[in-house]
Amino acid sequence: MKNNNNNNNNNDDKEEDEEHPSMKLTDAQAEMYDRQLRVWGVSTQLKIAKARVLILGAESPTLLECAKNIVLAGVSKVILCRGKAKEEEEETLSFLVSVEDRAKKISVAEAAAKSLQEMNPFGEVSAADFKFEDLEEDKDAASAILGENYDVVICCGRRVHANTVKHLNEVCRERKIAFFLTESSSNHGYFFSDLGDAFEFIERKKHDSDNNEDGKESALLTKPFESFGSAIQKTSFANFKPKRSCKFTPIFCALKQLELMNLKPTLEEVREHISKLPDGDKVVDGVSLEDLALFLDNRIEMPAIAAIVGGLLANEVIKSISHAEEPVCNFFCFDVLSGKGAVEKLG
Amino acid sequence: MASTTTTTTNNNNETPDAPLAPEQLLFSSTDSETLSKNILMVGAGGIGCELIKTLALTGFRNISIIDLDTIDISNLNRQFLFRKKHVGMSKSQVAKESVEKFAGSKQTGINIEAYTGNIKEERFGLDFFKKFDIVLNGLDNLEARRHVNRLCLSANVPLVESGTTGYKGQVTVHLRGKYCSCFECAPKPVPKSFPICTLRDTPSTFVHTIVFATDLLFPRLFGANKEDPSDLDEEEARDAFTRKENEAGTAFAKRVFAYVFEKKIKDLLEREDMWANRDKKPEALDSETLLKTKEERTATTGYGDAHKKWTMEEASEIFVRSAGKLFEKGDRISEFDKDDDDAVAFVTATAQLRCANYGIEYMSRFDAKGVAGNIVHAVATTNAIISGLIVIEALKILNAQKHLDEKEEGEGKNDRLIKLANSRYTFVGNFNAGRQLLQPLAPDEQNPKCVVCANARAELCCDISKTTLADVISKVLKKKLNTNEPTVLKGDDMLHEEGEDLDDDEVENYAIIGKRTLQDLGLESGGILCVDDNSQELKFDLVVVHQNLEEFDEDAFPEGFELRGETPKVAEGAEKEKDEDGAATDGEASDEIEIVEEGVEITKAVESPRLGKTKAIASSPSPASKKRKTK
Ligand SMILES: [Zn+2]
Numbered sequence: 011m012k013n014n015n016n017n018n019n020n021n022d023d024k025e026e027d028e029e030h031p032s033m034k035l036t037d038a039q040a041e042m043y044d045r046q047l048r049v050w051g052v053s054t055q056l057k058i059a060k061a062r063v064l065i066l067g068a069e070s071p072t073l074l075e076c077a078k079n080i081v082l083a084g085v086s087k088v089i090l091c092r093g094k095a096k097e098e099e100e101e102t103l104s105f106l107v108s109v110e111d112r113a114k115k116i117s118v119a120e121a122a123a124k125s126l127q128e129m130n131p132f133g134e135v136s137a138a139d140f141k142f143e144d145l146e147e148d149k150d151a152a153s154a155i156l157g158e159n160y161d162v163v164i165c166c167g168r169r170v171h172a173n174t175v176k177h178l179n180e181v182c183r184e185r186k187i188a189f190f191l192t193e194s195s196s197n198h199g200y201f202f203s204d205l206g207d208a209f210e211f212i213e214r215k216k217h218d219s220d221n222n223e224d225g226k227e228s229a230l231l232t233k234p235f236e237s238f239g240s241a242i243q244k245t246s247f248a249n250f251k252p253k254r255s256c257k258f259t260p261i262f263c264a265l266k267q268l269e270l271m272n273l274k275p276t277l278e279e280v281r282e283h284i285s286k287l288p289d290g291d292k293v294v295d296g297v298s299l300e301d302l303a304l305f306l307d308n309r310i311e312m313p314a315i316a317a318i319v320g321g322l323l324a325n326e327v328i329k330s331i332s333h334a335e336e337p338v339c340n341f342f343c344f345d346v347l348s349g350k351g352a353v354e355k356l357g
Numbered sequence: 358m359a360s361t362t363t364t365t366t367n368n369n370n371e372t373p374d375a376p377l378a379p380e381q382l383l384f385s386s387t388d389s390e391t392l393s394k395n396i397l398m399v400g401a402g403g404i405g406c407e408l409i410k411t412l413a414l415t416g417f418r419n420i421s422i423i424d425l426d427t428i429d430i431s432n433l434n435r436q437f438l439f440r441k442k443h444v445g446m447s448k449s450q451v452a453k454e455s456v457e458k459f460a461g462s463k464q465t466g467i468n469i470e471a472y473t474g475n476i477k478e479e480r481f482g483l484d485f486f487k488k489f490d491i492v493l494n495g496l497d498n499l500e501a502r503r504h505v506n507r508l509c510l511s512a513n514v515p516l517v518e519s520g521t522t523g524y525k526g527q528v529t530v531h532l533r534g535k536y537c538s539c540f541e542c543a544p545k546p547v548p549k550s551f552p553i554c555t556l557r558d559t560p561s562t563f564v565h566t567i568v569f570a571t572d573l574l575f576p577r578l579f580g581a582n583k584e585d586p587s588d589l590d591e592e593e594a595r596d597a598f599t600r601k602e603n604e605a606g607t608a609f610a611k612r613v614f615a616y617v618f619e620k621k622i623k624d625l626l627e628r629e630d631m632w633a634n635r636d637k638k639p640e641a642l643d644s645e646t647l648l649k650t651k652e653e654r655t656a657t658t659g660y661g662d663a664h665k666k667w668t669m670e671e672a673s674e675i676f677v678r679s680a681g682k683l684f685e686k687g688d689r690i691s692e693f694d695k696d697d698d699d700a701v702a703f704v705t706a707t708a709q710l711r712c713a714n715y716g717i718e719y720m721s722r723f724d725a726k727g728v729a730g731n732i733v734h735a736v737a738t739t740n741a742i743i744s745g746l747i748v749i750e751a752l753k754i755l756n757a758q759k760h761l762d763e764k765e766e767g768e769g770k771n772d773r774l775i776k777l778a779n780s781r782y783t784f785v786g787n788f789n790a791g792r793q794l795l796q797p798l799a800p801d802e803q804n805p806k807c808v809v810c811a812n813a814r815a816e817l818c819c820d821i822s823k824t825t826l827a828d829v830i831s832k833v834l835k836k837k838l839n840t841n842e843p844t845v846l847k848g849d850d851m852l853h854e855e856g857e858d859l860d861d862d863e864v865e866n867y868a869i870i871g872k873r874t875l876q877d878l879g880l881e882s883g884g885i886l887c888v889d890d891n892s893q894e895l896k897f898d899l900v901v902v903h904q905n906l907e908e909f910d911e912d913a914f915p916e917g918f919e920l921r922g923e924t925p926k927v928a929e930g931a932e933k934e935k936d937e938d939g940a941a942t943d944g945e946a947s948d949e950i951e952i953v954e955e956g957v958e959i960t961k962a963v964e965s966p967r968l969g970k971t972k973a974i975a976s977s978p979s980p981a982s983k984k985r986k987t988k
Contacts, residue, residue, distance in 0.1 A: 034662075040663070041430050041431065042430055042431065042433050042434055043434050044431045044434070044732075045431055045434055045435065045732070045733065045734065045735040045736075046434050046435070046734075046735065046736050046737075047723070048523075048727055048732060048733075048734040048735075049523045049524070049734045049735070049736050050736075052664055071414070075741060078437055078737070078741075079737045079738045079741060082434055082435060082437060082737040083434075083736070083737070084434075103413070103414050103459065103460060104414075104459065105410045105413070105414060105456075105459050105460075106459070107459060108458045108459055109458065109459065109460075109461055109465075128440060129437050129440075130433075131441075196383075197379070197383075254792070312383075312415075313411050313414035313415050313745075313748070314411055314415060314744075314745040314746070314748040314749050314752075315745060315749075316745070317407065317410075317411050317741045317742065317744050317745035317748075318741075318742050318745035318746065318795070320741065321737075321738040321739065321740075321741035321742035321745070322738070322742060322794055322795075324737075324738045324741075325524065325738050328738075338794070342794060344794075344795060346383065346749060347379045347383075348797065349749075349781045349783055349795065349797030350793065350795065350796075350797055351793060351794045351795030351796075352792060352793055352794075353792040353793070353794060354792075
């Protein structure tokens, strides 16, 4: 990975961050973070302040929303990687790119990094380049590219091949990095998460705000996650319950299964291909051609959906760092038409 | 927005109540006409910053935004349009400028009108509201939200309402109609009130001890009206709470300490009837020992790590030291201020010492400040999610409006609109409730008992021989029913009017009438007062029912009256409407989810009418009214 900002990757990544019991928030941080400290407490804030997050495909509005949220939360370091050349970037409005920067043709990732840095001076935000295509065939390339030590990797799912996602996820698994995939369109948005084989978290018993019994009862629980590749491949379409699921979830899984098989059907062929998958007829039965067209119509990301999915995803990123709430395991899909935002277990 | 080539005609149009097809609600319909609609945003805070950003990105071009607030450092963790250099500046102005930075200015793209002011001001009256096609609320206090609701009903403008606290939030859609509810159709959580005697003699929660500190002890010692009679002034207390001539502040504080935490508790213990039916008795502190230990540590400054609980010795020393500091400030203090570190330290120490008296678990200074200052828990993510949901509901309403018959009028039209738009109430953050991060529900129907939108009567049950008209105006009409400038009539007799255009002698005359009891004014049980508030275009009848003061349960009705009328509707047919996809919208869940409000105050003491005190011990100002006072 080529880093545009050259002073941010040498020293602090190497040192093993031992828990410093004496580590405290500065007064300035305590002042600025006051309202969120009341939501997640000091120990979570300190964990967030040490976290390093890599964002791949930073031109996605959903990822920019998510980046804003985690920068505000106070992560130590965020690197925004653009997933394509500047020439390929679309002319969509972004709240992190000023009119001047857009006129100067500065890449979204670079302009956004600058805006985010202004938003929270306590963290460090930088931009870098990244080429998804290189990873499609080659897991070693993914391994090489994730040379640094991150706590979280968030990958854009839009126009990124399922094999690339699979490779990136596998490398993250090996290095115990939390992995997220996200995408939204004009009618739906989703995210997938893999927090490893045994993600530990503390579940605090729900309490009435009347009784000040904060965090009195809590238990350490473990949740098993699966990698993208295996979750997608193991998904059985027989198990989807239309009432609970988002109608796009089976379509998503079916399309990704086809992609992992290196099939590239056209829109006309998609239904036929899906019906050939095990229990694929169940997907096809519940899905009209219009639904499919809607799903595949990802020309535009609706800003409202990006805000919703980017917000919910940022909550999950914080959970993966804090280990202090039950995380979503392992797939969330929002369908703007029904208004439903359901959590589902893939795999 | 997406331009699709779909030209499908929607058969749903033939049945008036069926929702429109998706492309008519969201996609191809979101054209230049929709995006040039006039939008009013009330609030430029946590939700407001996210909302104006999402509106601008969606392509909306005509946005007016109102906020009375200025930027505070503690906003910066989520109100991302603001920077440190903006602290102290107008929120709406800075929000406008920050959005223009990425979305262009009036000439090149977006036309944002920023107003710094209170939504209750006259210039934002009915004519102002009528200029807009939709109103989007991102407010942090109930008072203003209820006010906006009333103006939207009068102006017949759709309202998208929202609120967040912590990870929870909700978005709802309101119109006047049989099949849609107004914001006030559902009962709202009111600030909790505690009887004075609970706070003073028998506290049982940490909140009780905090309210004792902020609403009783603090005003008694440091408040602007500390000379006035207080509920703390029992026989010998008057002495204990009076500073002697030339007495050092810290010496006085030690006397107060010895009285409140030791002497007073010992006196209470002697009243055996009081403890006969209680599990545990309080324990008096040994003030001599506690106050002695701190002598050696007089050099201490500051109040230590806000997150660490103090020892008893520390709390005792801090009680005295912070009180000393507060006495030095003298007249510069009018009431408890959560941003005054000495005041927070004093309140925390008082609460901790009271907790020790009564065997209650106490909290750190950070947590005590949260309770005392009623500080909202807030993160950026929830506000972002809510902003997205608001924009989706707004788009659906604005696009559906195009399909309404122009000539049609009245409530039937609104009923049709909310159905065509497929409007929803969405709740965020109840992850455990059915594994839904976002829970869409069909909108509520009108509550036939709603005083605000259904022409229902409100019913006031009180002691008409003791309740004065002024009590009704301040405690019922303003505090509970949220009127702004109510006019009160009994038959044709004008009993009360207010506003700037009154003559001095009129004001004086109404003040005299106000002091009379309802009985003296000739009202009998079952009698009716007509209430009319021009500033909100609100008019309703208040039926007064008599009940002797002694018959009120003090815990349930510490203020000595009961207001009925805004009762929640009975769950008629627990089965909720099916939504477009035929999925049940979890009818049973709608009752479980509590509407959360950003910034509804948690606690306040109330004046106990039984004590016969003339002065209300604690009004319960919402954050907004507090700000107005200081303005
Ligand atoms: Zn109503």
